[in-house]
Each structure stands twice: as C-alpha cells, then as structure tokens.
Amino acid sequence: MKKLIALYVPAATLIGYIFLFAPLLVLVIYAFNAGRSTVVWEGFSLAWFAEALRDRGLRAGLQVSVIVAIASAALATMIGTSAALAVVKRPFAGKNLFSTLIIAPLVLPEIVLAVGLLVATVWTGVPLGYGTLIAGHVLVSIPFSFLIVRAAASGLDPRLDEAAADLGANGKQAFLRVTLPLLAPAILSAFLLCAVISFDNFVVSTFVSGVGSTPLPIQIYATLKSGLTPKINALGAMLIAVNVLVILVVMSRYLKTIRKQS
Amino acid sequence: MPPDITTEPAGVSRAAIELIDIRKAFGTGAETAYAVDRLNLTIKAGEFFTFLGPSGCGKTTTLRMIAGFEEPTSGRLLLDGRDVTGVPAHQRNVNTVFQSYALFPHLNVGENVGFGLSVKGVAKDEIRDRVKAALDSVHMTHAIDRKPSALSGGQQQRIALARALINRPSVLLLDEPFGALDLKLRREMQMEVKEMQRRLGITFIFVTHDQEEALTMSDRIAVMNNGVVQQVGGPVEIYERPANRFTAGFIGDMNLIEARITARNGDQFTLEAAGSRIDFPCTLPLQPGDACILAIRPEALHFVEGEAGGSVRFSGALGEAVYIGTDTVYALVLADGTRLHARVRNGDRPMPQAGAPATLACAPSAIRLLTQ
Numbered sequence: 001m002k003k004l005i006a007l008y009v010p011a012a013t014l015i016g017y018i019f020l021f022a023p024l025l026v027l028v029i030y031a032f033n034a035g036r037s038t039v040v041w042e043g044f045s046l047a048w049f050a051e052a053l054r055d056r057g058l059r060a061g062l063q064v065s066v067i068v069a070i071a072s073a074a075l076a077t078m079i080g081t082s083a084a085l086a087v088v089k090r091p092f093a094g095k096n097l098f099s100t101l102i103i104a105p106l107v108l109p110e111i112v113l114a115v116g117l118l119v120a121t122v123w124t125g126v127p128l129g130y131g132t133l134i135a136g137h138v139l140v141s142i143p144f145s146f147l148i149v150r151a152a153a154s155g156l157d158p159r160l161d162e163a164a165a166d167l168g169a170n171g172k173q174a175f176l177r178v179t180l181p182l183l184a185p186a187i188l189s190a191f192l193l194c195a196v197i198s199f200d201n202f203v204v205s206t207f208v209s210g211v212g213s214t215p216l217p218i219q220i221y222a223t224l225k226s227g228l229t230p231k232i233n234a235l236g237a238m239l240i241a242v243n244v245l246v247i248l249v250v251m252s253r254y255l256k257t258i259r260k261q262s
Numbered sequence: 263m264p265p266d267i268t269t270e271p272a273g274v275s276r277a278a279i280e281l282i283d284i285r286k287a288f289g290t291g292a293e294t295a296y297a298v299d300r301l302n303l304t305i306k307a308g309e310f311f312t313f314l315g316p317s318g319c320g321k322t323t324t325l326r327m328i329a330g331f332e333e334p335t336s337g338r339l340l341l342d343g344r345d346v347t348g349v350p351a352h353q354r355n356v357n358t359v360f361q362s363y364a365l366f367p368h369l370n371v372g373e374n375v376g377f378g379l380s381v382k383g384v385a386k387d388e389i390r391d392r393v394k395a396a397l398d399s400v401h402m403t404h405a406i407d408r409k410p411s412a413l414s415g416g417q418q419q420r421i422a423l424a425r426a427l428i429n430r431p432s433v434l435l436l437d438e439p440f441g442a443l444d445l446k447l448r449r450e451m452q453m454e455v456k457e458m459q460r461r462l463g464i465t466f467i468f469v470t471h472d473q474e475e476a477l478t479m480s481d482r483i484a485v486m487n488n489g490v491v492q493q494v495g496g497p498v499e500i501y502e503r504p505a506n507r508f509t510a511g512f513i514g515d516m517n518l519i520e521a522r523i524t525a526r527n528g529d530q531f532t533l534e535a536a537g538s539r540i541d542f543p544c545t546l547p548l549q550p551g552d553a554c555i556l557a558i559r560p561e562a563l564h565f566v567e568g569e570a571g572g573s574v575r576f577s578g579a580l581g582e583a584v585y586i587g588t589d590t591v592y593a594l595v596l597a598d599g600t601r602l603h604a605r606v607r608n609g610d611r612p613m614p615q616a617g618a619p620a621t622l623a624c625a626p627s628a629i630r631l632l633t634q
C-alpha cells in the first residue's frame with residue numbers, strides 16, 4: 001500500500017506530462033514528414049515549412065495577426081501600466097473594486113465577452129474589422145499587463161519618488177527619469193505577453209473579425225477543413241517556437257520581481 | 263562647571279527655518295493622533311540643529327514636513343523668510359539625505375549625484391565638473407561609474423550626501439543618516455559630516471535617537487517626546503540643565519528621585535527625598551508640600567565617611583557594583599528602596615562589599631530640581 005502511494009506522485013506527474021506534451025511532440029515531429037500524412041512517417045523534409053510560408057491565406061492571416069498583436073499589445077500595455085501605477089502610487093476611493101474590475105476579463109468566460117463585444121458592435125454600428133479585433137484583444141490582455149506592471153511597481157521604493165522630488169524633479173521628470181526606467185523591464189514583459197495572448201486568441205477573434213481581417217488562428221482552422229497536411233504541423237511548430245521564447249522571457253522576469261519582493 | 267559652549271557660531275542670526283504652531287495629525291475621527299504637536303521653533307542659518315528623541319516621537323514627520331513630503335495639518339512653515347506651506351517638495355531649496363539612502367538603482371554614481379543639476383537643465387559640462395568636485399569632497403571619485411548596488415553602506419551614504427549637497431541647498435536634512443553603519447564607521451562619518459557643515463556653512467537639520475551623536479555634533483538640540491518638543495538648547499545646556507524629567511532621563515545617565523518640599527526659608531529649601539533630609543538653595547517658585555524631582559548625575563556622587571559639611575548626603579546599603587573599565591557604577595539602596603547610582607573612579611578606594619552601609623554625597627550645585 002505504502003509503495004503504491006510512494007509511486008503515485010511520480011506516476012501521476014509522468015502521465016500528466018505525457019498528456020500535455022505528447023501531442024505537441026507528435027505535431028512537431030510530423031512537421032518534418034516528407035509525405036502528406038500526419039500519422040505515417042515517410043522520411044525527413046523541410047518542404048512543409050516552405051509550403052506553409054507560401055500559402056496565401058496563411059500569409060494574410062499572419063499579417064493580420066502580427067498587426068493586431070502589436071497594436072493591441074501596445075494599447076493594453078499602456079492602459080494596464082497606467083492602471084497599475086494609479087493603484088500602487090495613489091490612494092483613491094474604490095481602489096479594490098477598480099482592481100477587481102480590471103482583472104475581471106481573466107475570470108469571465110471568454111465566450112461571454114466575445115458575444116458581448118459582438119452585441120456592442122452591432123448596437124453601435126461599428127463595422128467589424130481591425131478596430132473591433134484590436135479592441136477585443138485589448139480587453140482580454142489588459143489583466144495581464146496590469147498584473148505584471150503592478151507587481152513590479154509595488155516593489156519600487158516609494159522613497160525614490162521622494163528623492164527625485166527632493167532633487168527638484170517635477171512629476172513628469174520624476175516619472176520619465178525614475179519610475180519609467182525602473183519599470184521598463186516589466187513593461188516590456190507585459191507587452192510581449194499581451195502580444196502572444198492576442199496572437200493566440202481564437203474565441204474573441206471568431207466573433208469580431210471581419211472580412212479581410214481574419215487572423216491566423218482562424219485561417220488555420222479554415223485550412224484544416226480542406227484537409228490535414230503536415231503544412232499545419234510546420235506552421236504549428238513555428239508558432240510554438242515563438243511562443244515558448246516569449247513566455248520564457250516574460251516568466252523569468254516576472255518570477256524575478258516576485259522573488260525580489262518576498 | 264565647564265565653560266558654556268552653547269553660543270552660536272559667529273555671524274549666525276538670520277532664520278533659515280521657522281516652524282510656527284505646526285501640528286501634524288494622522289488618522290481621522292476617534293483615531294486621530296498627533297505625530298507632531300504645537301511645534302514652534304526657529305532654526306538659524308548655518309546652524310547644526312538636531313531633533314533628538316526616542317523612536318516614534320515625530321522626528322521623521324517633522325523633517326518630512328520641512329522637505330515638503332508631508333503637509334502640516336495646521337501651522338506655517340517659513341524657509342528663508344518665505345512661507346512655503348503648501349509649496350511642493352521639488353520647489354523647495356532643501357535637500358534630504360534619506361535614512362535608507364534612496365539612491366536611484368538604475369543610475370550610476372555619477373548620474374545619481376548629477377540628478378538634481380540635470381533636472382534643472384544645467385549644462386552638461388558644468389554638471390560633469392560639479393559631480394567630480396562633489397564626489398571628491400566625499401572621497402568617492404573612483405566610484406563614479408559604478409552602480410549604487412555595488413557599494414557598501416558607508417559608501418552609499420557618502421554618495422547620498424554628495425547628491426544632496428551638489429545642489430547647494432539652503433538647508434540639508436539628514437534623517438538618522440548613520441543608523442545602518444557600524445560603530446567605527448559611524449564615528450568617522452559623524453566627524454566628517456560635522457566638518458563638512460562647518461566648511462560649507464549650510465544649515466544642517468539632523469535627526470537621531472542617539473543622544474551621544476546629538477551631543478557631539480549639534481550646535482543646538484530639540485529634545486522631542488510624543489510629538490512635543492521638551493527642550494531646546496545647546497548640548498551643554500541640555501546635558502547639564504535639563505528642563506524636565508523626560509530630558510533629564512533621556513540624556514545620559516541620571517538618578518531621578520521623588521522629593522517633597524518640607525520647609526522654605528527665603529531661597530533656602532528643605533526637602534525630604536527617599537528618607538533623607540536635604541537642605542538646598544533654589545529660586546524656583548515652590549512652596550512647602552509641593553512635589554518635585556531631584557536629578558543627579560551618577561558621576562556627581564562620591565562616597566563619604568563621617569560628616570562632610572556643605573554637601574547633600576544619602577545613606578543606605580550598597581547594592582550591586584558594575585565594573586566598566588575606568589569606573590565602577592555602584593547602586594546604593596536607600597531607606598525607602600530607591601536605588602541611587604554612583605559612578606566612581608576605580609583605584610580611589612577599595613571595593614566596598616555589597617550589603618555594607620555606605621553614604622553617598624554630592625555638592626548641592628550638582629543637583630537639579632525639576633518640577634515636571
């Protein structure tokens with residue numbers, strides 16, 4: 001019995017990892033398959049990567065996704081940073097409620113947000129397109145930029161602001177010369193994470209993208225309907241590589257600030 | 263009595279800072295507490311002025327109001343004769359050396375020191391020269407390109423000093439600047455800062471809870487307790503003529519003995535203290551029956567045998583003796599249980615035995631009579 005319990009944890013961990021990563025591993029392996037199948041190995045080839053990069057629809061989707069990711073991440077980072085600074089540096093009534101509302105999109109079902117957004121666009125008569133897509137992505141990524149910058153800002157020594165003022169810096173100078181440079185790594189992390197979140201987004205995009213502004217995930221889904229080839233695997237492998245890189249950068253920074261504070 | 267050295271440095275008379283009826287409350291409603299209460303003070307230009315008091319007495323709050331980080335709840339604050347109540351910190355010609363140094367971690371030493379000049383738009387060449395000179399004056403020129411985190415506490419302290427002084431403020435505020443330094447470095451920095459103040463002639467307002475530091479460095483000291491200034495005076499005055507029980511007990515070692523006036527004949531008082539009858543000349547407006555406190559320094563007391571005329575005497579049984587190098591501190595337990603401490607030079611006489619009857623005496627002039 002004891003032996004069983006002792007085995008339980010490593011076994012469960014192993015099964016968990018297999019469950020998590022086996023599909024990804026298989027996907028990446030078959031991206032290099034020479035044949036048309038995604039289940040039968042026929043030899044090594046990079047042809048599908050070239051094929052994926054040549055596909056018109058996918059390329060258009062990639063372009064939309066990159067534009068939307070950069071724009072929405074920039075906006076979400078600006079808004080999240082402002083909100084985080086307000087919460088950390090200024091006392092105001094309803095501060096906790098304000099924080100909760102900002103983080104709300106994180107816990108609300110995304111499908112509800114998406115439907116809500118669609119209803120709002122119909123109601124206001126705003127045409128679906130880049131604008132609605134960016135707005136939707138900003139909405140889902142603000143909680144992340146807010147949380148990351150807030151963690152960094154609350155770790156700043158409030159004496160530094162006072163020291164800047166003491167040395168004659170007005171509010172703007174103190175912000176530009178002290179607060180902003182000290183928060184820069186966190187702000188960059190927030191931007192990268194928001195960009196990834198936008199790039200990966202499917203649910204909100206499905207509802208609010210318009211004709212001519214179809215982002216990559218939806219393009220991929222559409223491509224799948226016309227048959228599953230290793231082209232998708234190749235694309236997936238490239239996306240995984242970019243995402244993992246960004247997440248590694250962001251998480252290592254985030255963990256560092258958290259650790260410094262404890 | 264040593265000569266009075268409380269007179270201010272020559273040429274000092276202009277007021278650098280006037281604090282007029284300043285109060286600072288924290289909290290609201292029933293929880294309102296005054297961190298500083300009815301503070302009235304004039305600090306003269308060129309003075310080394312110290313706020314001294316136990317932790318939580320309101321020293322930092324006072325300093326923060328002068329710097330402009332905190333606004334007084336009521337009262338006015340004049341800087342160089344100008345009312346600066348409500349003027350934001352960055353518009354006051356005052357600089358602060360923070361207790362935690364508060365150096366900018368993302369800037370190197372040179373950029374830290376030049377920060378004040380840079381935000382004021384001083385030309386790059388001038389900034390460079392003045393940063394060099396400022397670092398030179400604190401012997402830190404070699405560290406100009408290093409980050410603050412690569413420096414020791416004492417070195418960071420010097421950078422913080424240079425960063426403040428480079429702006430040529432009319433007043434420099436220092437909040438327990440040596441609190442984090444070890445004893446030896448602390449002594450060194452005390453001397454250096456005092457010397458720097460003499461050389462520059464800038465008004466220094468210093469905050470400390472260390473009475474020795476306050477006594478050695480200051481021209482004048484304000485002793486604070488519970489947000490209220492207890493006494494303002496030069497080191498000698500504060501040490502030798504404490505105005506009340508708090509100051510007497512806080513500065514140096516002091517025997518405080520409850521006493522009662524039993525008779526008065528002109529300026530000649532007779533007191534009853536700890537079972538002893540004491541004749542004492544005094545000009546305080548006290549009447550028979552009034553309570554008061556006798557304050558006697560341990561070093562003013564000495565052992566006597568037989569009758570020595572003209573001195574105040576306390577008899578009792580010897581308690582513990584604590585050897586402290588050149589001296590020994592003896593406790594004498596008086597008839598009513600009061601312990602009287604006497605600091606006596608070693609070698610003057612053989613160590614008395616604990617429990618033996620003994621008599622301590624001092625000159626009437628060594629006793630201070632306090633009424634509060």
Ligand SMILES: Nc1ncnc2c1ncn2[C@@H]1O[C@H](COP(=O)(O)OP(=O)(O)O)[C@@H](O)[C@H]1O
Binds near residue numbers: 319320324
């Ligand atoms: N921001 C604040 N909010 C509430 N109470 C405060 C604040 N700052 C100081 N106090 C209180 O005011 C009193 C004086 O504090 P302080 O000036 O820091 O004392 P000191 O520097 O002499 O140790 C303390 O009781 C402290 O708790």
Ligand SMILES: [Mg+2]
Binds near residue numbers: 318322323438
């Ligand atoms: Mg303090």
